[in-house]
Amino acid sequence: MRQRNKPWADDFLRVNTHLVIPNPSEHNKRWSEVFGNDNPIHVEVGTGKGQFIVGMAKQYPHINFIGIELSKSVIVTAAEKVQESGQENIRLIQENAENLLELFAENEVSTLYLNFSDPWPKNKHEKRRLTFRKFLTLYETVLKPNGELIFKTDNRGLFEYSLVSFSGYRMFLQEVSLDLHKDHDPENVMTEYEEKFSAKGQPIYRCKAVFQGE
Template sequence: MRLRNKPWAKDMINDNLDLIAVQPENMAGKWQDRFEKSQPLFLELGSGKGGFITELAKQNPQNNYVAMEVQEGAIALLLKKQVENKLPNLQLLLANGANLTDLFAEGEVSGMYLNFSDPWPKTRHEKRRLTYKSFLEQYKTVLKDDGYIQFKTDNQGLFEYSLVSMNNFGMKFDEISLDLHNNEELNETNIPTEYEEKFSKKGFRINYLKAQFN
């Protein structure tokens, strides 16, 4: 979902360059330099307004997190949260995820979160889906050997496609749920996104998986 332009976004970003990276091509292999402590690094690809990643960072001070978003308007709203919270283990990244291996070094990331990605339902747009094989190849490169991907979506078609795509890529599934919010064990530790809360209240089932590369 594309947000309206925020006239104040550029100024806020330029005033808080200690919290957000705007020259990501210089950061591969150096992400730990932007944090107070060197800790396991996790990435959310497509952070939206940042409710999920902000809460995740609050609950897990033993990890470092990068919130990546391509929309300036969305990352500016997330930046507002971070200016207020000043979480030492959260950094923001304004960039396109199409060239992830230019932004992160091999094995630099311990885990990735894909939350409610654009489903790109038309067949001709398959290569744009974040679980398409070319994206999976990049994830495999930047993730540690024991790294994982956690994926959530309300779109049944995208979820089914992702299961097939990951299986064909040789990934193994640690956890799968076709109705996350009614899975007592998994939902106990689930942190919902703003989008997730909105659509689950409307009766949409939330699909979830956690997978690793063999």
């Protein structure tokens, strides 16, 4: 869905550099300094409008959450949610996921979330999927040993593709749910998309996986 241009976005970002971090690559290997503590770092790639990351930060106050979102009009909406929540354990980055290694050092991240990523259904766009092999290489590098990759989607085709991609990349599938809400996970925090799709009776797919190494 095309996002409306927000003419106030640049001014908001200039004023709120404590929420949306400018020049984030300068903090590679030094995110603990940004948060002022050594708590685990969890990263959401494609944070959208921020409902998930704010909900997680409230649920887990002793974890530092970083949301990555490329769209300026979307990330300012997420930043407003963070601001309203008063949560101090969230930072946002306006950046492309392809640049993950510029943002985080090796083994700096404890958990990584992929929520309702663009399925890019055409075969010719396979390399753009966030569960394609080139992205898995990035995730493996920044995640700590045994760090979790948690993936949620409403798209069954993308989910099946991703399970095959994970398995082919030496990843161990810790959990696979074909209907997350039917499984009643009390700790699940929903995204805006998740609420929308589940309200229509559409199943939500989720898996947790870890990299097994060589």
